[in-house]
Structures are given as structure tokens and as C-alpha cells.
Amino acid sequence: MQSLSVSLVLIAAMAVAAPLAARFVERAVKVPIVVFEIVLGMVLGPSVLGWVQSTQFTDTLADFGLAMLFFVAGNEIDFRAIRGRPLRRASAGWVISLAAGMAAGLALTSAAEPSVIIGVALCSTALGTLLPILRDAGQAKTPTGIAVTALGAVGEFGPLIAISLFFSGRQLGAASAVLLGFVLLTAAAIFLASRSQHVLFHSHITRTLHTSGQFAIRSIMLILSLLVVLSTLLGLDMLLGAFAAGVLWKVAIARAPEAERTVIERKVDAIAFGFLVPVFFIDTGIDFELASLTSSPLALAMVPMFLGLLLLVRGLPSVLAAPAGSTSAAKRAIVLFGATGLPVIVAVTSIGRDHDLISSGIASALVGAGMLSVLLFPLLALRQLQGTASPQPASENEIP
Known part of the structure; x- marks a missing residue:
């Protein structure tokens, strides 16, 4: 209990220190x-100082x-905004990335299953991490920002x-049937939500928006919990359910007054x-096995690789998703944004280790590379966009 108390306090302190440090530099x-x-x-965790330990409770929060x-x-x-050319080009680029990633994994491990782990990790793009960065930089609504959003959605x-x-038992037929069932069920829910006016739903949101009722936030947690649990029970990754829950909520709240949607979005952000x-990112640092890298020169060399x-x-x-007429700087920024990955890398390597498909050294090297990508690539990409004019969005009828 004392270990949990110390961990909670230190995690809260790190959460406060992080934005202060970002502001300072x-x-x-x-x-x-x-x-x-x-x-x-990483610094306060077992890898360096050992002041904070990961517990079952903090792992659940993460x-x-x-x-x-x-x-x-x-x-x-x-x-x-992303339908049409941006989404088509982003999807084509992702298929190429998956094939290239699996080929790279096969060259490294000479085994099929580990190559899939490495390939899936390498073809991801951290949309959830990039969206706040794009929004804070005022790039989210630009053509380049829309292209990055399309890349992140597919990635x-x-x-x-x-x-x-x-990972659904590695039985492709059964897994495909379960996945198709989940997608159809979610699609049906989204379709029904888009067709309904939700008059009573919206009116109750309005009445409780600034009261202790907080019906909107409670509804979000219910939708998120239902789809995460459903995806887990079906043997699918929980992140698929979480992503689908976000899409479903967006459709359900679409007809609410804009002012109310803005208030709800701010509450969700909070x-x-x-x-x-x-807590997730701090816990990622706490759980990062730095010793797996420092004790193995080969594993350490794999990080820059x-x-x-x-x-x-x-x-x-x-770069296939770059808007028509993009400058060279904008294309370089899109390359850097597209290569930014971490959450999916963490999830994939964790599952790979649980199934004994990849070593801790490879897992730590992949996560370390993901950390460096989050550190370096958005920063370099934003520098590429400074002082550049974004092209006008391409016409929906334009032939790519």
C-alpha cells in the first residue's frame, strides 16, 4: 500500500512537471x-533512480x-475532410509500409511470426500523439494537417x-469472422446514431452540461467501456474498440449545438x-527496460536502426498522401509526421513479448525508437512547416 501511495504521488508530480519543463525549454x-x-x-522509475514502481493499479490507469x-x-x-484523395493515398502508403515492415522484420529475424510483430509496429503512426501537436501548432486544419490526419487514421x-x-489465436478464418462481426456491429451502431435526431439525448446533455450530472461525460465512459469490453471479449485488441467508440460518439453528438460540442470536447480533453x-506515457517510461538496451550492444544498436x-x-x-502542389518542405514534414509512432508500438511489442515472439531486447529497441520518433520527428516537421505556405485543398473531383 505504501508503494502504491508513493507511486501515485510521484506520477502526479511528474504529470505536473512535464508541461512546466516543456514551457521552460x-x-x-x-x-x-x-x-x-x-x-x-524512465528517470524516476526502476531504470535509473528507482523511486517509483509500476503497480497493478497504475498499469490499469495506464x-x-x-x-x-x-x-x-x-x-x-x-x-x-480526409475522404477521397487523402484517405486513398494514405491507405495505399500504409499497405506499402506494412509490406516493407514485414520484409524488414523477416530480414532481421528470419521467422514469420516475429516479422509480423515488427512489421505492424513499423507501419504505425501515432495519430493520438500528433493531433494535440498539430492543434497546438495551428496546423490541424491546413491541407498538410489534413493529410497527416489521414495518415494517422490509417496508421x-x-x-x-x-x-x-x-493475435486472435492466429486462426485467420475465425479471426476474420470475429473482426468482421465487430466491424458490422459497430457500423450498424454508427449508422443508427447518424440517422436519429437524439432529441431527448441532447436535451439531457444540455440540462446537465454544467451540473454534477455530467450526462455527456458519463455517456462517453459508457460507450468507451462497452466497445472496449466487447472487443476484448471477442479476442480483438481493446484499442480497436476505443477507436470505434470515438467515432461513434462523434456521430452521436454531431447534431448537438456547436457551443455544447465545444464544451464537451474541452471536458474530454481535461x-x-x-x-x-x-499516466499512460509516464507508465511507459517507468516500464521501459533500459537495462535490456544498455546490457546488449546489439539491442542498443537496433534503436537507431x-x-x-x-x-x-x-x-x-x-509522402503519397501529400496534397497536390505541396512544397518540398511540406513533403518532408509529412514524411516525418508519418514516421512518428509510439502507442501502437508499445501495444504490439507488449503482446509480442507476452506470446514469446520477440525478445525483450527487440521490444525495448522498438519502443526506444518510438520514443525518439516522438521526440525528434514532430519537432523537425514543424520546423519544416515554419514560414511555408500550405497549398489549397485539392478538389474532390481531381484525379490523383
């Missing part, structure tokens, strides 16, 4: 807050944080599909980025 360099959260977790991160990603995607949803197909998401593979395997194909 932003005049020299703008570093995403998640980088400080991960680094602080799982909620990861689910909330994917919920926000699903909720913030504007499918009307998170695609790996979740691949994870679910591969819960996600003020509480649960920081995987970082380079993220650029090669995921970043280069991402």
Missing part, C-alpha cells in the same frame, strides 16, 4: 509534452489512458486490424490529457 526548442512524460518516468488516447483520435478525425486503424487478425493520457526504418518504411510511403 520552448523558447529554445518546442518539445512535445509526451517526451518529458516518458523521460521523467490502460485507461491508452484507451482514452485512441478514443480522442477516433473522435477528432473529420472523415469529411492507427490499419495496425489495429492487423493486430486483431494476427480528462484525457489532464489525467489519463499522462529501427528509427531509420520508421523513416524508410513508414515515412517515405507517407
Whole structure:
């Protein structure tokens, strides 16, 4: 109990220290807050100082944080903005990334199953991490930001599909049937939600928006819990359910007054980025096995190798999603944004280790590369976009 109490206090302290540290260095360099959260977790965790330990309770909170991160990603995607050319090009790039990632994994391990783990990890894009960065930088609604959103949507949803197909007992036929059933059930719920006016639902949200009732937030937690539990019971990855919950909520609340939607989004941001998401990233740092890297020169050498593979395997194909007429700087930014990955990498490597498919050294190297990608690539990408003019969005009828 004492260990849990100390861990909770120190995690809360790290969550407060991270934005202060980001603010302190932003005049020299703008570093995403998640980088400080991960680094602080590593420094205070068992890898360095050993002041804070991961517990079952903090791991559960971290799982909620990861689910909330994917919920926000699903909720913030504007499918009307990314449909057509951006989504088609992003999907084509992701297929290339998956094939290239699996080929790289096969070359490294000479085995089929570990190559799938490595390939899925390398073809991911951290949309939930990138969205706040794009929003804070004022790039979310630009054509380049829309392209990155399309890349992130495919780069998170695609790996979740691949994870679910591969890890559902590794029986492709049964896994495909279960996945199809989940997708059809979710699609039906989204369709019904889009067709209904939700008059009573919206009126109760309005009445409780500024009271202790908080019907909207309670409804969000119910939808998130239902789809996460459903996906888990079906043997699918819980992140697929969290992502679908975000999309479903976006449809359900679409006809509410804009002012109320804005208030709800701020409340969700407060819960996600003020509480649960920081716990996930801090816990990632705490659980990071630094000893697996430092004790093995080979594993340590794999970190820059995987970082380079993220650029090669995921970043280069991402340029397919660049808006028509993009400058060279904008294309370089899209490559860097597309190669930014961490949450899916953490999830995939954790499952891979649980199934004894990859070593702790490979898992730590992949996570380490993901951490460095979050540290370096968005920063370099934003520098590429500084002082550049974004092209006008391409016409929906334009031939790609």
C-alpha cells in the first residue's frame, strides 16, 4: 500500500512537471509534452533512480489512458475532410509500409511470426500523439494537417486490424469472422446514431452540461467501456474498440449545438490529457527496460536502426498522401509526421513479448525508437512547416 501511495504521488508530480519543463525549454526548442512524460518516468522509475514502481493499479490507469488516447483520435478525425484523395493515398502508403515492415522484420529475424510483430509496429503512426501537436501548432486544419490526419487514421486503424487478425489465436478464418462481426456491429451502431435526431439525448446533455450530472461525460465512459469490453471479449485488441467508440460518439453528438460540442470536447480533453493520457506515457517510461538496451550492444544498436526504418518504411510511403502542389518542405514534414509512432508500438511489442515472439531486447529497441520518433520527428516537421505556405485543398473531383 505504501508503494502504491508513493507511486501515485510521484506520477502526479511528474504529470505536473512535464508541461512546466516543456514551457521552460520552448523558447529554445518546442518539445512535445509526451517526451518529458516518458523521460521523467524512465528517470524516476526502476531504470535509473528507482523511486517509483509500476503497480497493478497504475498499469490499469495506464490502460485507461491508452484507451482514452485512441478514443480522442477516433473522435477528432473529420472523415469529411480526409475522404477521397487523402484517405486513398494514405491507405495505399500504409499497405506499402506494412509490406516493407514485414520484409524488414523477416530480414532481421528470419521467422514469420516475429516479422509480423515488427512489421505492424513499423507501419504505425501515432495519430493520438500528433493531433494535440498539430492543434497546438495551428496546423490541424491546413491541407498538410489534413493529410497527416489521414495518415494517422490509417496508421492507427490499419495496425489495429492487423493486430486483431494476427493475435486472435492466429486462426485467420475465425479471426476474420470475429473482426468482421465487430466491424458490422459497430457500423450498424454508427449508422443508427447518424440517422436519429437524439432529441431527448441532447436535451439531457444540455440540462446537465454544467451540473454534477455530467450526462455527456458519463455517456462517453459508457460507450468507451462497452466497445472496449466487447472487443476484448471477442479476442480483438481493446484499442480497436476505443477507436470505434470515438467515432461513434462523434456521430452521436454531431447534431448537438456547436457551443455544447465545444464544451464537451474541452471536458474530454481535461480528462484525457489532464489525467489519463499522462499516466499512460509516464507508465511507459517507468516500464521501459533500459537495462535490456544498455546490457546488449546489439539491442542498443537496433534503436537507431529501427528509427531509420520508421523513416524508410513508414515515412517515405507517407509522402503519397501529400496534397497536390505541396512544397518540398511540406513533403518532408509529412514524411516525418508519418514516421512518428509510439502507442501502437508499445501495444504490439507488449503482446509480442507476452506470446514469446520477440525478445525483450527487440521490444525495448522498438519502443526506444518510438520514443525518439516522438521526440525528434514532430519537432523537425514543424520546423519544416515554419514560414511555408500550405497549398489549397485539392478538389474532390481531381484525379490523383
